[in-house]
Amino acid sequence: MPDLSCNIAGIRSPNPFWLASAPPTDKEYNVVRAFEAGWGGVVWKTLGDDPPVVNVNGPRYGAWWGADRRVMGFNNIELISDRSFDQNIAEITRVKAAWPGRAMVVSVMFPMERAVWQRRLAQIEATGADGIELNLGCPHGMSERGMGAAMGQQPDLIETVARWCKELTTLPVIVKLTPNITNIVPAALAAKRGGADAVSLINTINSIMAVDLDRMAPEPTIDGKGSHGGYCGPAVKPIALHMVGEIGRFPETRGLPVSAIGGIGNWRDAAEFMALGARNLQVCTAAMVYGYKIIDDMLDGLARWMDSKGYQRLDDFIGRALPNLVDWKSLNLNYVTKARIDQDLCIKCGRCHIACEDTSHQAITCSRDGQRHFEVIDAECVGCNLCVEVCPVEDCISMVRLENGIDPRTGRAIDPGHADWTTHPNNVLATAPEPVTSD
Amino acid sequence: MSTRRDVASERLEPDCYERNFADIKPALTQHQAAVEADRCYFCFDAPCTTACPTGIDIPDFIQKIRSENLIGSAADILGANIFGAMCARVCPVETLCEQACVRNTAEEKPVAIGALQRHATDVVLRDNVQLFTRAPPSGRRVAVVGGGPAGLSCAHRLAMLGHEVVVFEARARLGGLNEHGIAAYKVNGGIAQREIDYLLEIGGIEVHTGTRLGEQVTLEQLRAGYDAVFLGIGLADVNALGIESEAVPGVVDAVRYIEALRQAPELSALPVGRRIVVIGGGMTAIDIAVQTRLLGADEVTIVYRRGPEAMGASQWERDLAQSQGVKLRYWSRPRRLILDGGEATGVEVERTLLVDGALVGSGETEVLAADMVFKAIGQKIVTDPLDASAADILDTRAGRLRVDAGRRTSLGNVWAGGDCIGTSQDLTVAAVEDGKRAALDIHRVLGA
Numbered sequence: 111m112p113d114l115s116c117n118i119a120g121i122r123s124p125n126p127f128w129l130a131s132a133p134p135t136d137k138e139y140n141v142v143r144a145f146e147a148g149w150g151g152v153v154w155k156t157l158g159d160d161p162p163v164v165n166v167n168g169p170r171y172g173a174w175w176g177a178d179r180r181v182m183g184f185n186n187i188e189l190i191s192d193r194s195f196d197q198n199i200a201e202i203t204r205v206k207a208a209w210p211g212r213a214m215v216v217s218v219m220f221p222m223e224r225a226v227w228q229r230r231l232a233q234i235e236a237t238g239a240d241g242i243e244l245n246l247g248c249p250h251g252m253s254e255r256g257m258g259a260a261m262g263q264q265p266d267l268i269e270t271v272a273r274w275c276k277e278l279t280t281l282p283v284i285v286k287l288t289p290n291i292t293n294i295v296p297a298a299l300a301a302k303r304g305g306a307d308a309v310s311l312i313n314t315i316n317s318i319m320a321v322d323l324d325r326m327a328p329e330p331t332i333d334g335k336g337s338h339g340g341y342c343g344p345a346v347k348p349i350a351l352h353m354v355g356e357i358g359r360f361p362e363t364r365g366l367p368v369s370a371i372g373g374i375g376n377w378r379d380a381a382e383f384m385a386l387g388a389r390n391l392q393v394c395t396a397a398m399v400y401g402y403k404i405i406d407d408m409l410d411g412l413a414r415w416m417d418s419k420g421y422q423r424l425d426d427f428i429g430r431a432l433p434n435l436v437d438w439k440s441l442n443l444n445y446v447t448k449a450r451i452d453q454d455l456c457i458k459c460g461r462c463h464i465a466c467e468d469t470s471h472q473a474i475t476c477s478r479d480g481q482r483h484f485e486v487i488d489a490e491c492v493g494c495n496l497c498v499e500v501c502p503v504e505d506c507i508s509m510v511r512l513e514n515g516i517d518p519r520t521g522r523a524i525d526p527g528h529a530d531w532t533t534h535p536n537n538v539l540a541t542a543p544e545p546v547t548s549d
Numbered sequence: 550m551s552t553r554r555d556v557a558s559e560r561l562e563p564d565c566y567e568r569n570f571a572d573i574k575p576a577l578t579q580h581q582a583a584v585e586a587d588r589c590y591f592c593f594d595a596p597c598t599t600a601c602p603t604g605i606d607i608p609d610f611i612q613k614i615r616s617e618n619l620i621g622s623a624a625d626i627l628g629a630n631i632f633g634a635m636c637a638r639v640c641p642v643e644t645l646c647e648q649a650c651v652r653n654t655a656e657e658k659p660v661a662i663g664a665l666q667r668h669a670t671d672v673v674l675r676d677n678v679q680l681f682t683r684a685p686p687s688g689r690r691v692a693v694v695g696g697g698p699a700g701l702s703c704a705h706r707l708a709m710l711g712h713e714v715v716v717f718e719a720r721a722r723l724g725g726l727n728e729h730g731i732a733a734y735k736v737n738g739g740i741a742q743r744e745i746d747y748l749l750e751i752g753g754i755e756v757h758t759g760t761r762l763g764e765q766v767t768l769e770q771l772r773a774g775y776d777a778v779f780l781g782i783g784l785a786d787v788n789a790l791g792i793e794s795e796a797v798p799g800v801v802d803a804v805r806y807i808e809a810l811r812q813a814p815e816l817s818a819l820p821v822g823r824r825i826v827v828i829g830g831g832m833t834a835i836d837i838a839v840q841t842r843l844l845g846a847d848e849v850t851i852v853y854r855r856g857p858e859a860m861g862a863s864q865w866e867r868d869l870a871q872s873q874g875v876k877l878r879y880w881s882r883p884r885r886l887i888l889d890g891g892e893a894t895g896v897e898v899e900r901t902l903l904v905d906g907a908l909v910g911s912g913e914t915e916v917l918a919a920d921m922v923f924k925a926i927g928q929k930i931v932t933d934p935l936d937a938s939a940a941d942i943l944d945t946r947a948g949r950l951r952v953d954a955g956r957r958t959s960l961g962n963v964w965a966g967g968d969c970i971g972t973s974q975d976l977t978v979a980a981v982e983d984g985k986r987a988a989l990d991i992h993r994v995l996g997a
Binding site for chain 1: 580583584586587590591592593594595596615651652654655
């Protein structure tokens with residue numbers, strides 16, 4: 111079996127799956143159960159300064175479901191740990207002593223007062239923990255008090271706090287980033303400038319799950335009122351993948367270790383994040399929905415997949431997809447595809463036709479000889495992939511590359527070479543061809 | 550040897566009846582409906598809708614279930630088929646909408662369209678949400694003969710269009726076969742009457758029960774006294790077995806028995822044989838076979854002269870019968886009754902086979918003991934009430950009334966629909982469509 115052991119910023123764990131700082135890592139009882147289940151590490155639920163925060167006593171969570179109540183998106187308005195600092199420290203100490211091989215990272219959130227950080231980090235270091243994670247990402251509640259996302263949205267504060275931590279503790283410092291910004295790179299860069307050993311992302315996304323149309327109140331609703339919460343779960347994975355990938359490919363942040371978070375529910379999600387450069391994974395929603403046991407599939411599936419690909423350790427594939435993540439302008443405009451409908455697999459629902467007919471390029475027929483028949487009209491097909499996405503049958507419609515000949519849509523010969531926007535004649539910023547002079 | 554007929558009531562423990570005749574396809578819960586609705590692909594030019602005789606926009610009503618707009622969903626359904634709640638229960642969906650569902654191709658499991666249709670329409674009937682209003686009065690009066698699905702569908706649509714309707718029903722209660730002829734376990738909770746109450750609420754429909762055409766009222770009178778007449782008279786007689794002396798005790802008309810069963814205040818009071826033979830291969834044959842089993846009959850055998858593929862009853866119906874312990878005996882036909890003291894105690898059946906496409910007897914016979922022999926080999930029209938007009942509008946070869954696409958007969962002001970017409974598939978849903986089309990055609994003609 112392949113070696114799943116993980117090392118991020120000097121923090122070692124037997125596998126790359128950590129539980130993220132959240133309710134599953136709130137206290138000794140949960141964390142011990144998680145370690146017993148096989149999780150490689152935890153980021154302890156965020157510690158704040160005393161006195162502890164208080165949580166609402168009504169609903170803290172909201173969900174968006176598929177038809178069969180599968181949780182697709184999840185949000186919360188829970189704050190950081192509402193237990194005393196000392197109680198948390200005592201439990202962390204005990205758990206780390208009992209489980210020395212597992213990664214124990216302590217999430218922290220303090221106000222912009224260096225003295226507080228100094229005092230508290232010393233206490234955390236004394237627990238034997240392996241590292242700290244700076245919660246600069248929580249979008250709800252704490253951000254109203256100038257912490258969490260309120261700090262993470264200001265690169266200068268990220269840099270300052272990261273620098274304080276590097277000065278005040280010998281523990282590795284992970285900066286957890288908020289996605290509630292327009293571009294993740296400046297935030298990651300600020301963490302790097304501050305000396306952070308790694309970044310973790312994404313924290314949750316500002317969200318309102320729904321509006322109760324009878325009470326005219328946002329959900330989850332507390333005594334008739336609602337407040338935005340942090341969105342997570344499978345629905346946010348594409349956003350997280352993008353942000354992780356940006357850090358991996360941007361020259362100034364490339365190489366900064368990334369702990370990926372955001373909708374990871376199985377080994378495949380994990381492998382995708384790692385292919386975009388993540389060194390390890392943090393999981394929360396999947397554990398909250400299904401319990402700690404989902405680690406079984408994550409470990410088993412990842413190992414089997416690595417075996418099937420000949421990868422012996424995580425480093426063999428971490429970042430492998432990054433070279434293929436490029437700007438739009440670098441995409442090959444000579445790559446011409448046409449949709450192909452496998453008539454044997456087609457169940458004749460007609461969704462490809464109506465999607466193309468109503469909203470795209472009128473490139474799929476709906477009948478032939480009076481019978482339902484769905485076929486691509488190459489002269490109209492731009493290869494957009496909409497039909498593939500709406501087809502309910504896997505592999506029924508595929509995009510097939512035209513290798514040579516004439517594209518019936520444009521009437522132009524297929525050019526086997528690469529040509530992209532940077533050289534396209536319609537691009538006024540493209541490298542200008544030699545000027546034509548006339549005598 | 551004397552083989553006295555064993556026919557008795559109260560064959561079962563008292564609490565068995567309610568259980569046996571419980572809803573055979575229970576209603577979906579809200580969650581089940583949400584999951585099932587999510588399976589609908591919202592097909593373009595949906596094959597299910599094409600397959601529905603009443604043309605219900607099925608993807609649209611399912612989408613409305615998905616968005617929890619059940620009233621809107623029911624409006625889609627009932628707007629096309631005012632008997633949508635009944636059809637949701639009794640339609641042979643496995644040969645109509647659900648057979649056309651593209652999910653069959655994908656995974657051999659169609660969307661449960663019938664169950665979803667029930668989910669939406671039940672809410673409207675339960676909460677009595679009236680979805681239909683009448684157009685301004687047209688001043689026209691239409692007579693509807695027959696208060697079954699065809700007649701009432703016609704009456705409701707005419708009422709919507711602003712016409713005054715008078716319904717003449719021979720029986721004491723409206724509903725036709727919905728009320729009198731469908732297996733009880735398909736139509737629990739008085740749904741047939743509830744649906745009729747609902748549709749009559751639109752107003753403008755006057756009902757005369759106990760009024761039989763040819764007796765209390767004649768076609769001639771109706772044609773003279775009304776702007777149009779719709780005949781939804783059904784098939785009032787049953788076909789004969791064509792064997793000797795079949796009018797004896799022990800030989801029972803399945804339709805009549807089911808009618809008695811549907812109207813019985815106490816099912817336990819119904820006398821039923823211990824050994825039952827049903828002759829026939831349609832829905833009625835299944836309905837009587839299963840229901841006699843549920844009333845406590847020990848052995849029930851359906852005798853059908855051809856193979857399963859030729860049977861009128863669908864695969865689902867056949868499976869139902871077999872799951873209830875009914876024996877299906879194909880390629881057999883009755884030759885003669887076994888009589889004892891003037892009563893039928895059995896039936897001699899003969900093996901059949903096809904020779905050059907023709908069904909013939911093999912000569913090989915067997916006697917099946919029977920305390921009751923049910924005739925379920927189809928019904929036939931009774932034309933007497935039509936008087937002299939019958940000659941003009943009856944397709945004698947088909948034994949049904951002849952109509953055009955608008956369900957109009959050759960008598961200018963007479964329309965017809967339901968089981969009594971030539972194009973009928975003998976389905977509730979087809980009768981509803983006939984009534985609807987006739988109403989639209991009457992409206993067109995009266996407006997001209």
